Each structure stands twice: as C-alpha cells, then as structure tokens.
Amino acid sequence: MKKYAVLLTSVLSIFLVVSLYVNGIFAQNLSWGSRGEEVREVQSRLTRWGYMEGAVDGVYGAETYRGVRNFQQSNGLTVDGVIGPQTRAALGMPTTTPTPTTPASEGVSRSDDVNLLARAIHSESRGEPYEGMVAVGAVILNRVRSPEFPNTIAGVVYQPCAFEPVKNGTINNPPGDDAFRAARDALNGWDPTSGALYFWNPATATSRWIWTRTITLRIGRHVFGI
Amino acid sequence: MKRYILPIILAIALMGTGVWGYQQYTQKVDYHTYLDLQFQRQFYELIGHVENAQVDLSKAMVSGSNIDIAQYLNDVVKQSYMAQEKLTQLPFNHGAIRTTEKFLSQLGDYATAMVNKSLEGIVLEENEMSTLEELHTYANYLSQQLIELQQQVVSGGVNFGDLRKEGNRRLALVDSQMEDLNLINIEERMQDYPELIYDGPFSEHLKDVRPRLQGNTVNEGEAIRIVTEEFKEFNLANARVIGRIDNAPIEGYYIRGERNGDANGRGVSAAVSRTGGKIIWYLDPRDIGESQLGREEAIERAEEFLKQKGYEDMVATYAMAYEGEMVVNFAYQQEDVTVYTDLIKVKVALDNGDIIGLETEGFLINHHDRDIPEPQISKEAAQERLSSGVEVETVKLALIPTAGNKEILCYEFKVKFGADHYLIYIDADNGQQRRVLLLIEGEDGTLTI
Numbered sequence: 001m002k003k004y005a006v007l008l009t010s011v012l013s014i015f016l017v018v019s020l021y022v023n024g025i026f027a028q029n030l031s032w033g034s035r036g037e038e039v040r041e042v043q044s045r046l047t048r049w050g051y052m053e054g055a056v057d058g059v060y061g062a063e064t065y066r067g068v069r070n071f072q073q074s075n076g077l078t079v080d081g082v083i084g085p086q087t088r089a090a091l092g093m094p095t096t097t098p099t100p101t102t103p104a105s106e107g108v109s110r111s112d113d114v115n116l117l118a119r120a121i122h123s124e125s126r127g128e129p130y131e132g133m134v135a136v137g138a139v140i141l142n143r144v145r146s147p148e149f150p151n152t153i154a155g156v157v158y159q160p161c162a163f164e165p166v167k168n169g170t171i172n173n174p175p176g177d178d179a180f181r182a183a184r185d186a187l188n189g190w191d192p193t194s195g196a197l198y199f200w201n202p203a204t205a206t207s208r209w210i211w212t213r214t215i216t217l218r219i220g221r222h223v224f225g226i
Numbered sequence: 227m228k229r230y231i232l233p234i235i236l237a238i239a240l241m242g243t244g245v246w247g248y249q250q251y252t253q254k255v256d257y258h259t260y261l262d263l264q265f266q267r268q269f270y271e272l273i274g275h276v277e278n279a280q281v282d283l284s285k286a287m288v289s290g291s292n293i294d295i296a297q298y299l300n301d302v303v304k305q306s307y308m309a310q311e312k313l314t315q316l317p318f319n320h321g322a323i324r325t326t327e328k329f330l331s332q333l334g335d336y337a338t339a340m341v342n343k344s345l346e347g348i349v350l351e352e353n354e355m356s357t358l359e360e361l362h363t364y365a366n367y368l369s370q371q372l373i374e375l376q377q378q379v380v381s382g383g384v385n386f387g388d389l390r391k392e393g394n395r396r397l398a399l400v401d402s403q404m405e406d407l408n409l410i411n412i413e414e415r416m417q418d419y420p421e422l423i424y425d426g427p428f429s430e431h432l433k434d435v436r437p438r439l440q441g442n443t444v445n446e447g448e449a450i451r452i453v454t455e456e457f458k459e460f461n462l463a464n465a466r467v468i469g470r471i472d473n474a475p476i477e478g479y480y481i482r483g484e485r486n487g488d489a490n491g492r493g494v495s496a497a498v499s500r501t502g503g504k505i506i507w508y509l510d511p512r513d514i515g516e517s518q519l520g521r522e523e524a525i526e527r528a529e530e531f532l533k534q535k536g537y538e539d540m541v542a543t544y545a546m547a548y549e550g551e552m553v554v555n556f557a558y559q560q561e562d563v564t565v566y567t568d569l570i571k572v573k574v575a576l577d578n579g580d581i582i583g584l585e586t587e588g589f590l591i592n593h594h595d596r597d598i599p600e601p602q603i604s605k606e607a608a609q610e611r612l613s614s615g616v617e618v619e620t621v622k623l624a625l626i627p628t629a630g631n632k633e634i635l636c637y638e639f640k641v642k643f644g645a646d647h648y649l650i651y652i653d654a655d656n657g658q659q660r661r662v663l664l665l666i667e668g669e670d671g672t673l674t675i
Contacts, residue, residue, distance in 0.1 A: 129482075129492070129493070129495065130492055130495070130509060130511035131495040131509050134509065145427065146428075147327070147328040147331030147332050147335070147428035148324045148325075148327050148328045148331070149314065149327065150310075150311065150314040150315070151307070151310070151311070151331070155311065155314060155315070158315075159314055159315065159320075160315065160316065160317035160318075161317055161318070161319060161320065162320065178511065181511065181548075181549075184548055184553075185509065185573075185583065188546075188553050188571060188585075189569075189571055189585050189587075189588070190507055190509065190571075190583065190585050191507070191587065192480070192495070192497065192507060192509075193474075194471055194474030194475060194476065194506075194587075195474060195475065207321075209319070209320075209321040214473045215472065215473070216471060216472055216473050216474050217469050217470065217471045217472065217474075217480055218468075218469050219468075219469075219480070225473075226473060
C-alpha cells in the first residue's frame with residue numbers, strides 16, 4: 001500500500017513539474033515599437049557588445065532596430081530586426097517568462113463582488129450622503145437573500161428592468177473611492193435600511209406599483225421600502 | 227454647370243446617409259433578434275425546468291426509501307433554482323412575477339431542507355409530505371400555464387426584446403402586454419400557496435423577526451442625547467433627527483451630525499433604536515490618513531470602546547483591514563461558549579484609532595440570557611467525526627445559527643488541510659457536521675467563506 005503511495009506521489013510530482021514547464025508562458029517577440037524592461041535589457045546587452053549605439057531607454061526604435069540587425073547578421077540568424085526565440089537565445093535571454101504559480105489548494109477571495117457592488121452603488125447614488133450609498137448596497141444584498149429576487153449579486157444587479165443604470169450603461173463607469181468603501185461596509189453587514197428590498201426616487205419614479213411598498217425610511221433623495 | 231454642384235453634393239450626402247441609416251437599421255434588427263432569441267431560449271428553459279421540478283417532485287413522493295426521496299428532491303432543488311434563475315433574468319415587470327419567483331426559491335429551499343432531513347435518516351412527517359403534495363399541485367399549475375404562454379410566444383404574440391425596451395417607461399403598454407401574457411393571473415393564483423416554515427434561508431418565519439431587545443421607549447430628544455453622549459470622545463455635535471425607521475425589525479431614529487475638528491463636510495450618521503435607545507449603526511466616512519495602528523492595537527481599541535459602552539463579554543472573532551480602516555467582528559461569549567449570533571462589528575480608523583463605524587443589529591435582535599445545554603457528546607467523540615486527513619489545531623464550543631436561524635451548539639474545530647485552514651462545526655448533540663468554513667488568510671486579515 002505504501003509503495004503505491006510513494007509511486008503515486010512521485011508520478012504526480014513529475015506530472016506537476018512537467019505541466020508547470022509546459023505552462024510557462026513563452027516570452028513575447030520584441031520588435032519595433034516594443035517597450036519595457038526587456039527592451040532595456042536587449043539594448044544594454046547590444047551596447048555592451050558593441051552592436052549598437054544610442055540610448056538605453058527601453059523603447060525599441062530605429063537605433064535598436066539597426067543594432068538587432070547587426071547582431072543577427074554577425075551571428076548567422078535571420079536578419080529581420082525582430083527578437084524571436086532564436087535571437088533571444090543568442091542574446092542569452094530567457095525564452096520563457098516564469099508564470100507566477102500558486103499552490104493548487106489555496107483558496108481565493110471573491111473581491112470582484114465588491115467591484116460590481118461598488119459600480120452599482122456609484123451609478124445609483126451619485127450625490128447621496130454616505131449612508132445612502134451604503135443603503136443602496138444593502139438593498140442589493142438584501143435582494144440576494146430574498147426568495148423574490150435572484151440569488152447572486154450579479155443576478156440582482158443585472159436583472160432586466162431592475163436598475164436604470166444597467167439599462168443605460170452607466171453601471172460600467174468606474175466607481176469612486178466612496179462607492180468602494182460603501183460597498184465594503186454593505187458586504188460587512190451595515191444596513192441602514194433595516195432589510196429594505198426596494199428604493200426609489202419619488203421625483204423620478206414612474207412605476208405606480210412601487211408606491212404600494214411599505215416605506216422603512218428616507219435617506220437623501222431615496223425612499224427605501226420592503 | 228456650377229449651380230448643379232451643390233445639389234449633387236447634397237444628393238450624394240443624402241444617399242450616403244441613406245446607406246448608413248440602412249446599415250444601422252439592419253444592425254439594430256440583428257441585435258434585436260439576437261436579444262429576443264436569447265430571451266426565448268431562457269423562456270423555453272424555464273418551462274423545461276419547472277416541468278422537471280414538478281415531475282421530480284412527484285417521483286420523490288412515490289419513492290419509498292429515504293435515499294430515493296433525497297435523490298429526487300435533490301433534482302427538485304436543482305431544477306427549481308435553475309427555473310428561478312431563468313425567470314428572474316427575463317424582462318418581466320418585477321411586480322408581475324415576484325410571487326412566482328418566490329415560489330420557485332422556496333420550492334428549492336424547502337426541498338433542500340427535506341433532503342437534509344432524509345439524509346440524516348429522519349422519515350418525513352405527514353404534514354411535510356402533504357406540503358410537498360401541495361407544492362406539487364402549484365408546480366403543476368405553473369408549468370401548464372407556462373406551456374400555454376409558450377404557445378403565445380411561438381405564435382408571435384410576444385416579443386421579449388420589446389418587453390425589455392419598454393421597461394418601466396410606458397407602463398400602460400407593458401401592463402397590457404402583461405395581461406396578454408396572462409402572467410398576472412398566474413401570479414394571483416400562485417399567491418395562495420401555503421406559507422412555508424422550515425429550516426432554510428427562505429423560510430417564511432425569517433421575515434417576522436422578533437428582536438429580543440427590551441427597554442423603555444425613547445423619544446427624538448433622548449435619541450439625540452444618546453448619540454451625542456455615546457460618541458462624545460469623537461466630538462460629535464449638532465446631532466439632529468432626519469427621519470424615522472419604520473416597519474423594520476428594530477425601529478428607530480435616523481440621525482445625522484457633524485464632528486468638530488476634522489469635518490470634511492460629509493458628517494456622520496447613526497440610527498438609535500426606539501426601544502431601549504441603543505445605537506443600531508454608526509457611520510463616519512471621514513478621510514483617513516496614513517496608518518499608524520497595527521492589527522493588535524486596532525482590535526484592542528475596538529474592545530476598549532465596546533466595554534466602555536457597556537457591552538461586556540464580547541470577544542473579537544475576526545478582523546479585516548481595508549484601505550486605512552479595520553473592521554473587527556465581535557461575538558458574545560457566555561462562559562466558554564462563543565455565541566456567533568450575537569454579533570457586533572466595530573470599524574477602527576488606523577490613522578488615529580477613532581471608532582468610525584459600529585453595527586449592532588445582530589446583537590440587538592438575538593441577544594438574550596440563554597440556557598446553553600451541556601454538550602451530549604465529548605470533544606474526543608466529536609473529533610472522531612472529522613476527516614482523518616485534517617490536522618486539528620484548536621477546538622472550542624460555539625453556538626451557531628442554522629440556515630433557518632435556529633441556534634445549535636457545536637464544537638468548532640480549527641483544522642489545517644493542505645495549505646489552508648478550515649473551521650469545522652460538529653453538532654455537540656449528535657455529531658453531525660453542521661458547517662465548514664474555509665479561511666482565506668491574507669495580509670490584511672482572514673476572510674471566511
């Protein structure tokens with residue numbers, strides 16, 4: 001039994017190593033217009049070895065292009081001015097960039113819920129007091145917990161005919177810091193509305209039905225109800 | 227010749243506009259059709275799921291053994307949740323379908339509760355079987371109505387894309403479409419299905435929470451005094467009642483005020499309960515400077531604050547830092563049992579240790595003097611219920627809420643499995659595993675899922 005365990009572990013670990021190797025992302029080709037740390041590295045190597053003159057600035061421009069062609073010519077590579085795998089190897093640069101690996105069994109957190117909630121709050125409660133923003137977030141979360149609504153944050157936010165900003169697209173605007181903070185407070189359990197499932201602006205609400213709801217409180221321009 | 231130039235240019239422009247307009251139009255028709263078909267697909271799937279739920283329910287009822295019942299009810303759970311999900315994403319007016327949405331949620335939830343019972347080896351009681359039967363009748367009715375609706379959709383009477391577009395704007399039109407759809411009738415009929423009380427998150431009894439909070443009724447003036455007094459050390463001034471909180475588990479006053487000194491123009495807000503005059507929540511959204519306090523200091527600061535406000539025997543159970551602030555969760559500790567239902571959250575500003583948030587609703591609703599029974603099984607016996615693959619680090623007694631808010635006494639094991647930590651709750655009465663929480667440990671604190 002123990003033998004099998006040892007065998008299985010070793011097979012698994014070999015498999016893991018191989019799969020990590022295969023999964024390593026192949027480095028990108030560098031060419032005219034490329035920028036970044038890798039270009040800088042290429043430039044400094046080429047300058048050191050005398051293939052190129054000019055600034056080591058991390059921008060693949062005319063001078064770098066000439067330098068790369070010089071290098072390729074004298075090393076018997078295809079002269080195309082593009083740093084592909086072969087040129088890369090000849091330059092002595094790594095051909096793969098290491099993938100950041102996380103242990104297979106470590107948990108992940110659902111930080112995207114905060115993002116979505118923050119966007120909903122941002123688009124629904126501009127100009128409202130802070131507790132009014134938290135309240136909008138709380139209504140969305142109360143809906144998730146209610147049987148009468150979808151059971152996920154995304155389901156509630158994107159429910160057709162539910163929120164105006166989803167219809168007109170302002171839901172996609174990046175949220176402000178306040179909205180993020182309010183979203184976190186709502187997720188952490190702050191609920192100024194005490195369980196409200198609806199909110200509406202009395203000045204602009206067009207639905208007659210919404211006025212049949214029981215009102216719990218008003219914050220800023222919004223009326224909250226169950 | 228010259229006088230033709232302008233008309234020619236205009237004619238070309240007109241033609242161009244026409245071509246462009248036509249392209250836009252075909253594109254619009256294209257999207258509209260796509261959308262309509264997506265909605266139609268969902269509608270077909272909805273009908274399928276409701277039908278399946280109904281059939282599985284009937285199969286569960288004719289099954290003899292617990293295992294068979296559990297199996298079919300499990301399918302009911304799956305089908306009804308999928309039906310609910312499809313229904314909620316169709317462009318219907320919420321008011322016209324909410325009872326049906328609720329029915330599907332509760333059907334799945336009730337079936338879950340019955341599955342759990344069956345898996346524990348408990349034979350379903352007669353009234354539970356008759357509830358299932360009633361639910362079956364309604365599921366049957368619903369699927370028949372939906373099939374009728376389907377005929378209308380197929381014959382071209384309804385365009386889902388149009389329904390969405392009209393949204394809430396042209397109500398008369400939508401209403402008449404809804405009437406055509408016969409949804410209103412379904413909704414009315416569905417309203418009669420029985421109230422379901424069981425151990426699940428969508429159970430009816432959770433709607434009427436009766437808070438345990440007691441005390442004298444306070445008026446507006448007293449409420450203002452209470453807020454000013456409680457947050458005196460943070461220079462709270464100019465507190466005033468903005469409105470009342472009604473029709474809520476804990477009713478109260480909604481109060482706003484300013485903080486002298488570091489006002490950033492936004493002010494602070496709070497709610498005070500009408501009964502007992504307790505702070506229900508408090509929020510101070512002031513800007514926060516560079517963090518000066520560490521995790522331990524912040525927790526200490528929160529503990530100190532609670533003690534000062536008369537909340538004794540509260541223990542910090544978990545803390546999480548976010549940009550410049552830390553939320554500390556507290557649970558009530560009765561002798562050696564952590565009571566997780568009696569929750570208070572305190573938010574500490576990490577720049578100077580100010581308390582910038584408080585949330586006590588869990589505590590106010592649930593807290594009371596409890597007779598916590600002695601555990602029926604020993605710690606060792608409970609530990610035997612754990613998987614042999616886990617490494618136990620700590621164990622303590624805890625009172626946790628079930629999905630339906632019943633309180634059960636459990637052993638809380640903190641265990642290590644692989645790279646992660648988990649909290650496993652074993653019922654101290656019968657050794658059943660009640661809940662497992664995965665702890666996600668980040669630099670800023672620990673998250674439980």
